[in-house]
Amino acid sequence: MIGGSVGAALRANGLADHVHGVEPAAASRELALARGLVDTVSEDPSSLRDCDLVILAAPVLRNAALLERVSDWLGMGAVFTDVGSTKAGFCASARRLLSAYELKRFVPAHPIAGSDASGPAAATVDLFAGRTTVLCPLAETDGRVAARVEALWTAMGSRVVQMPADEHDAVFAAVSHLPHLLAFAAMNQLIDHPSGRTALGFAGPGFRDFSRIAGGEPQLWTEALLANRAEVLAWLSGFEAQLEQARSLIAQGDDRALREWIAAASDARRAAHTQLN
Amino acid sequence: MIGGSVGAALRANGLADHVHGVEPAAASRELALARGLVDTVSEDPSSLRDCDLVILAAPVLRNAALLERVSDWLGMGAVFTDVGSTKAGFCASARRLLSAYELKRFVPAHPIAGSDASGPAAATVDLFAGRTTVLCPLAETDGRVAARVEALWTAMGSRVVQMPADEHDAVFAAVSHLPHLLAFAAMNQLIDHPSGRTALGFAGPGFRDFSRIAGGEPQLWTEALLANRAEVLAWLSGFEAQLEQARSLIAQGDDRALREWIAAASDARRAAHTQLN
Incomplete structure (x- = not known):
C-alpha cells in the first residue's frame, strides 16, 4: 500500500521519469502494473541498479535486513530512504551495515499515512496529501541529499518535519x-x-x-x-x-x-x- | 442528544400527536424548540402528567434517581422507558422504587447509537435508523406494553432485540x-x-x-x-x-x-x- 502509493504519487505529480517497483509476490507485481502504480516491476532487486532514488517499503525489520544487500543493488549516486514507522533500530542497522559513502546518501523517513488495509489494491495517489512525513536524517546524512528527499515528500503533498530517530x-x-x-x-x-x-x-x-x-x-x-x-x-x-x-x-x-x-x-x-x- | 433525537424521530415519523420535553437547562430547552426536536418544552417534570409515553434520557444514575419521583409525574396508563447504556442496576432501582402497577408499564431500553457529541445541538432525526435497540423487559413488565415500546423503536428505524438486563x-x-x-x-x-x-x-x-x-x-x-x-x-x-x-x-x-x-x-x-x- 505505502510503496504503491508512493509510486502512484510520483507518477501523478511528474516527479520521476520512470518508476520501477521490486516486489516478491507475482500477484502484487501484476496488480501494481495494472493499477498504474509503477511503469515497470520486477522480482529482482538487482534491477534497481539504474535508479536515482530507492525507497524501502517492506515492514521495518525486513527493511533493516535489506540494508545488508543494499550495496549490491544501488548504483553510484543513488539516494535511498524508507517509509517505516520505527527509526532508531533501523538507523542502528544502517550504521552497522552501510559504508560511510552509503550513509551520506541515506535518509530515514516515515510518512504518517495508511490504514488497516495493505497491498497494491489499497494504494492511492493521494495517500500522503495533507499528511505529515517525519525525516530522521543521521548526523552522517548529506544535507543536500536530505533536502532532495524532503522536496520529494513536499511535492507529494506532505508536510515534512525533521526529528531525531529516538524522539x-x-x-x-x-x-x-x-x-x-x-x-x-x-x-x-x-x-x-x-x-x-x-x-x-x-x-x-x-x-x-x-x-x-x-x-x-x-x-x-x-x-x-x-x-x-x-x-x-x-x-x-x-x-x-x-x-x-x-x-x-x-x-x-x-x-x-x-x-x-x-x-x-x-x-x-x-x-x-x-x-x- | 439521545432524548432530542427521539423527539425528532417521533415527530418526523408521525409517531406522536405531541412531543413534550423536560430539560433543566434553559439553553437546551430553547435549542430543542428552535431545532424542532419537540413541540413544547418545560423545566417542570409535573408537565409530563398528560403524556402516554415517558422516556427517561438522563445519564443512568440520574435516571435511577428519577424513578423515585416517577409516580408523582406519570398519569395513569402512561408507559415509561429509558435510553441508558446500563440496565441491571437501573432495573434493581425500579424494583425498589416502583409500585407493582408501575413495574408493569416499565420497559428498560438501550438504543445503541450516539457519538462523542452531546446535547440538543447534536440530535439528529435518523440517529436510530439502521441501528439496534436492546429492550430488557422485567418479568413484571406487561407483554403488550413491551410490544408497544418495541413497535416504537422499529418505527424509528431500529432493529429491536430483547435480552435480560445482566446479559x-x-x-x-x-x-x-x-x-x-x-x-x-x-x-x-x-x-x-x-x-x-x-x-x-x-x-x-x-x-x-x-x-x-x-x-x-x-x-x-x-x-x-x-x-x-x-x-x-x-x-x-x-x-x-x-x-x-x-x-x-x-x-x-x-x-x-x-x-x-x-x-x-x-x-x-x-x-x-x-x-x-
Missing part, C-alpha cells in the same frame, strides 16, 4: 504502536471470551472506530512493536498505571474523582479534534 | 464501557506525560479513530462505568491479562507468537468489518 520512536510508541497493541488486545479478549462474539454483534459506532486499527497487517505490526520494543513497553507501563487509577476510582465508587479523570481525557480529545481530523 | 450489561461492558475506559486512559496518559502533547501533534488517522470515544460526555460515562462496575472491572481484568501476554511476547522478542496474537485480532476485526460498518 521519533517515543512519539510513535505513544500515538501509534501502543494504540495498535491496545486494539489488538481488545479484539483478542473478545474472541477469547465465551460471550465475546455475541457481544461483538452489539458493537456500535464507537467500538467500530476504536477497533479499526486492530485490522492492521500482522507482519507489519509485529515488526513495528518488536523494532520499538523499549519505547512500546515503557508506554505500556504508563498505560497500565492509568488503568489501575481508573480501577481504583471505579471500585471505590469515587464518582467525583472518576468524573474529573474522564473530563481531563474528554477535554483533551475535544481540544485535539480539529488537529486530529 | 445486556456484560455485553456493553465488553463493547462499550471498557473501550471508553481504555480511550480515556490513553488520552490521560498522553496529557500526563511530558512528551505526550508533542506526540499528539503527530497522531495519524489510526489514533484519530481509536481515540474518538475519549471525547465522550464525562457525566454520562462516569455514571455508566459506576452503574456497571462489576462487569467493567471483570472485563478490565481480562484486558490486563491480554496486555501482560503481549508484554511478555514483546519483551522476549517472540516474533512468531506475537504475529499469531496480532493475526488473531486482525482476522477477527476484518471478519467483523461488514457487521461493524
Whole structure:
C-alpha cells in the first residue's frame, strides 16, 4: 500500500521519469502494473541498479535486513530512504551495515499515512496529501541529499518535519504502536471470551472506530512493536498505571474523582479534534 | 442528544400527536424548540402528567434517581422507558422504587447509537435508523406494553432485540464501557506525560479513530462505568491479562507468537468489518 502509493504519487505529480517497483509476490507485481502504480516491476532487486532514488517499503525489520544487500543493488549516486514507522533500530542497522559513502546518501523517513488495509489494491495517489512525513536524517546524512528527499515528500503533498530517530520512536510508541497493541488486545479478549462474539454483534459506532486499527497487517505490526520494543513497553507501563487509577476510582465508587479523570481525557480529545481530523 | 433525537424521530415519523420535553437547562430547552426536536418544552417534570409515553434520557444514575419521583409525574396508563447504556442496576432501582402497577408499564431500553457529541445541538432525526435497540423487559413488565415500546423503536428505524438486563450489561461492558475506559486512559496518559502533547501533534488517522470515544460526555460515562462496575472491572481484568501476554511476547522478542496474537485480532476485526460498518 505505502510503496504503491508512493509510486502512484510520483507518477501523478511528474516527479520521476520512470518508476520501477521490486516486489516478491507475482500477484502484487501484476496488480501494481495494472493499477498504474509503477511503469515497470520486477522480482529482482538487482534491477534497481539504474535508479536515482530507492525507497524501502517492506515492514521495518525486513527493511533493516535489506540494508545488508543494499550495496549490491544501488548504483553510484543513488539516494535511498524508507517509509517505516520505527527509526532508531533501523538507523542502528544502517550504521552497522552501510559504508560511510552509503550513509551520506541515506535518509530515514516515515510518512504518517495508511490504514488497516495493505497491498497494491489499497494504494492511492493521494495517500500522503495533507499528511505529515517525519525525516530522521543521521548526523552522517548529506544535507543536500536530505533536502532532495524532503522536496520529494513536499511535492507529494506532505508536510515534512525533521526529528531525531529516538524522539521519533517515543512519539510513535505513544500515538501509534501502543494504540495498535491496545486494539489488538481488545479484539483478542473478545474472541477469547465465551460471550465475546455475541457481544461483538452489539458493537456500535464507537467500538467500530476504536477497533479499526486492530485490522492492521500482522507482519507489519509485529515488526513495528518488536523494532520499538523499549519505547512500546515503557508506554505500556504508563498505560497500565492509568488503568489501575481508573480501577481504583471505579471500585471505590469515587464518582467525583472518576468524573474529573474522564473530563481531563474528554477535554483533551475535544481540544485535539480539529488537529486530529 | 439521545432524548432530542427521539423527539425528532417521533415527530418526523408521525409517531406522536405531541412531543413534550423536560430539560433543566434553559439553553437546551430553547435549542430543542428552535431545532424542532419537540413541540413544547418545560423545566417542570409535573408537565409530563398528560403524556402516554415517558422516556427517561438522563445519564443512568440520574435516571435511577428519577424513578423515585416517577409516580408523582406519570398519569395513569402512561408507559415509561429509558435510553441508558446500563440496565441491571437501573432495573434493581425500579424494583425498589416502583409500585407493582408501575413495574408493569416499565420497559428498560438501550438504543445503541450516539457519538462523542452531546446535547440538543447534536440530535439528529435518523440517529436510530439502521441501528439496534436492546429492550430488557422485567418479568413484571406487561407483554403488550413491551410490544408497544418495541413497535416504537422499529418505527424509528431500529432493529429491536430483547435480552435480560445482566446479559445486556456484560455485553456493553465488553463493547462499550471498557473501550471508553481504555480511550480515556490513553488520552490521560498522553496529557500526563511530558512528551505526550508533542506526540499528539503527530497522531495519524489510526489514533484519530481509536481515540474518538475519549471525547465522550464525562457525566454520562462516569455514571455508566459506576452503574456497571462489576462487569467493567471483570472485563478490565481480562484486558490486563491480554496486555501482560503481549508484554511478555514483546519483551522476549517472540516474533512468531506475537504475529499469531496480532493475526488473531486482525482476522477477527476484518471478519467483523461488514457487521461493524
